Amino acid sequence: MTRQTRSAQEIIAATSAELAPSADDNRLVPLVEAGTAPRSALAGLALEQRHILAADRRAFTHLAERSGRGTACAEFFTLLAEGETLALARLGAYESACGLTPETVGQYRPKAGCQAYPAYVAWLALNGEPPSVALALTTNFAAWGGYCSRLAAALRARYGFDDEACGFFDFFATPSPEPARWAVAAVATGSDDEHGEGVGAGAHYGRLLQRYESMFWNTLAA
DSSP states (O other): OOHHHHHHHHHHHHHHHHTOOOGGGOSHHHHHHHTOSOHHHHHHHHHHHHHHHHHHHHHHHHHHHHHOTTSHHHHHHHHHHHHHHHHHHHHHHHHHHTTOOHHHHHHOOOOHHHHHHHHHHHHHHHHSOHHHHHHHHHHHHHHHHHHHHHHHHHHHHHHOOOTTTTHHHHHHHSOOHHHHHHHHHHHHTTOOSTTOGGGHHHHHHHHHHHHHHHHHHHHHHO
């Protein structure tokens, strides 16, 4: 392992620790864990995610194209885009468990507070430096995966959802090691010195992503 790769791992760990969400950043997950979140909020989560996954998949595909064929960043963003496709395939069972029909899904109008996150991801796809975006997304996914793990457990225990219905959350709660490996390689392309100055914007991007994610959860909880 090169010094550059070790440095990238250290940058990811330090940024993840710095941007870790606080307990009050997400008001919805504790309600689900207590069994007091209304089913309308659970359904809203599904409806908003269908829009977010499709938008993020396009953004990740564009980031892969911008990164250049065969680069570590391109590999990382391609894996993320493929992951969104797999997640979309699992979302239907959760929608059904929430009592949603195809007509309801098609007629739904997403909320601005929930869609601020994918709007910013789209901005990053157009304007962000790929290694910095890789850092920001990697640190944010750590928080997202933790929320999904808690939701998967709470939906089973409090709402009686089966494994198929929770498959969407299980998918993100137990991510494949391959994207994590490529995340390190992608961040390393921008951290060509021990201070990681080449990915300096990543923490700023990540901070905004965490704020927009908090808006997503709290809009649903409102």
